[in-house]
Each structure stands twice: as structure tokens, then as C-alpha cells.
Amino acid sequence: MATRKTVLIIGASRGLGLALAEEYCGRDYQVTATVRAPSAALDDLAERFPVSLEIETLDTTDPASIKKLKERLGTRIIDTLLVNAGICLAHENTPIDADVEDFVAMMVTNALSPMRVVETFEDQVPPRGVIAVISSELGSIATNRGFWELYSSSKAALNMLMKCFSQRHAGDPRAMLLIAPGWVRTEMGGSEAKLSIEESIPLVVTAMEARAGKPGLKFMDRHGDRLPW
Numbered sequence: 001m002a003t004r005k006t007v008l009i010i011g012a013s014r015g016l017g018l019a020l021a022e023e024y025c026g027r028d029y030q031v032t033a034t035v036r037a038p039s040a041a042l043d044d045l046a047e048r049f050p051v052s053l054e055i056e057t058l059d060t061t062d063p064a065s066i067k068k069l070k071e072r073l074g075t076r077i078i079d080t081l082l083v084n085a086g087i088c089l090a091h092e093n094t095p096i097d098a099d100v101e102d103f104v105a106m107m108v109t110n111a112l113s114p115m116r117v118v119e120t121f122e123d124q125v126p127p128r129g130v131i132a133v134i135s136s137e138l139g140s141i142a143t144n145r146g147f148w149e150l151y152s153s154s155k156a157a158l159n160m161l162m163k164c165f166s167q168r169h170a171g172d173p174r175a176m177l178l179i180a181p182g183w184v185r186t187e188m189g190g191s192e193a194k195l196s197i198e199e200s201i202p203l204v205v206t207a208m209e210a211r212a213g214k215p216g217l218k219f220m221d222r223h224g225d226r227l228p229w
Helices: 015-026 040-048 063-073 100-124 149-168 197-211
Strands: 006-010 030-035 053-057 080-083 130-134 175-180 216-221
Touching: 006 015, 006 100, 015 030, 015 040, 015 197, 040 053, 053 063, 063 100, 080 100, 100 130, 100 149, 130 197, 149 175, 149 216, 175 197, 197 216
Parallel strands: 006 030, 006 080, 030 053, 080 130, 130 175, 175 216
Antiparallel strands: none
């Protein structure tokens, strides 16, 4: 019997992360999904997929919490490491009127902390594995439209840090991905977002699967098409 592929999804209590966990369960992966606080929705999903889904607790902004998860997972192989955790605060504000605390919180949660997770678990991703972080079209400086300025800045910072990581791992055979799922109708995305979960997440997972075994960093959309930096 073939060994089931594994995925570690960081940030799966709701929204995109929850949908990603469901999609991977439906594709017969062995899924480990993390939450910062208990999630009834993820618990319900675990009842539907008791063999496939394991739930772990993690606060990505706490280095000690990351270290403890590393210890609990031991040396298990992670075919796909997928970091989704993020926040959106003060999206209507500009630098002149934003609270410094909101900006710092987004930079820590959306840029620094995801890369700390990547740095911690990348040694468990095999040569044909995928190291992926959920980014956004808003993180593209080339296509910037002045929308959600502070959030966009945090995603641009994430892109830069992932680029730096890839440069430090020149010649690495693994796929390294920054994935923009599109503007999706979730609690974070809001009701005006253009895409439903069903129009985004299956395509995101298919695009990631298609990159397995293809080395190098790619900033891409849900269709697997390259996005401008």
C-alpha cells in the first residue's frame, strides 16, 4: 500500500485554512492542522475525517509555541508545509492615521512569524516536497493599486523574506511557493470579495500539487500562473 502524502497546515481554524484542511482531507492526505484557539468548525471536520485529520495547537507569534510543536511532531515527513496564518487590521487606514500596534501586529503575524515556521520545519520537507506560504496579489509592488495599504505592506514583506530564504537555499530541489488565492469571501476577505471558497481553494491545492518536484521559488496565483513581484 502506498504511503499517504502528508500536509502540515498552519492556521486552519476558519476561512481559507479550514477550507484547505477540508480539501486535503478530501484528497486523502494525512493532514495536521493547527489552531491558536479551539475551533468548533475544525473539530467538526475532524469528526468527518477521523483517520485523516489531526489538530495541533500553535501560536505562530510565540517562538516557544513553534518549538513545542516541532518537538511534538518529531521527525515525521511533511510532504507539503503550508503556512496560512495571518491577520488583517486597519485595512482602511493609511500610515498617517494607523495605530502603530496594528501595523506591527500585521508585520509580525503575516511576515515574520510565517517565516519562522518555515525555518523551523523546512528540514522535514523531502526533496520533492513543497514549502508554501499564503501570500496575496496585494503583496505585488508592480501591480499595487493602493488598496489595504498596511496589509499589502505585510504581504510584500512576506514575499521579500521568502525570497531571501530561497536565496539562502540556492540549489534546493524543493518547490518554494508564495500563493495568492485571490480575494475570497471569508471573514477576513469580507462579503464584497469576488471569489467563493469553492472557486479558490481547489485550484490552490491543484496548483501546489503541480509544483511538487519542481525546484525554485514562484510567486503565483491560484491557477499556478506567475505573478509580478
